[in-house]
Amino acid sequence: MARIELAEEQARKAKRQNAEAEGLYVLRSSVEMQVVRQIAQEVAQVDTMLREGAMRVADDLGVDYKRVRQVLLQCWREHRTSRSSAAARVTEIATLTDAEADEDI
Numbered sequence: 809m810a811r812i813e814l815a816e817e818q819a820r821k822a823k824r825q826n827a828e829a830e831g832l833y834v835l836r837s838s839v840e841m842q843v844v845r846q847i848a849q850e851v852a853q854v855d856t857m858l859r860e861g862a863m864r865v866a867d868d869l870g871v872d873y874k875r876v877r878q879v880l881l882q883c884w885r886e887h888r889t890s891r892s893s894a895a896a897r898v899t900e901i902a903t904l905t906d907a908e909a910d911e912d913i
Contacts, residue, residue, distance in 0.1 A: 862877035
């Protein structure tokens with residue numbers, strides 16, 4: 809019985825490795841690193857845009873740059889917090905699709 813289970817596990821492993829080599833699957837860790845890097849770049853670009861936007865608003869309206877930037881950053885932080893919470897809820901309830909469950913790798 810143990811031999812059968814070992815053979816089945818080896819077959820699943822070989823199937824997964826073949827599918828990965830063909831590009832059908834990717835490692836979760838690789839995808840996670842890429843997504844984290846891309847999100848960090850987007851956040852940095854938004855921060856830069858907010859800083860530049862605060863300067864333009866301050867110049868155009870003749871108001872204090874630091875105060876405008878503070879208000880914009882507070883709005884941005886509130887937005888990020890709400891989006892992060894929503895994404896976490898989606899992640900918690902995510903389930904495998906039928907196709908994913910059928911693969912059993």
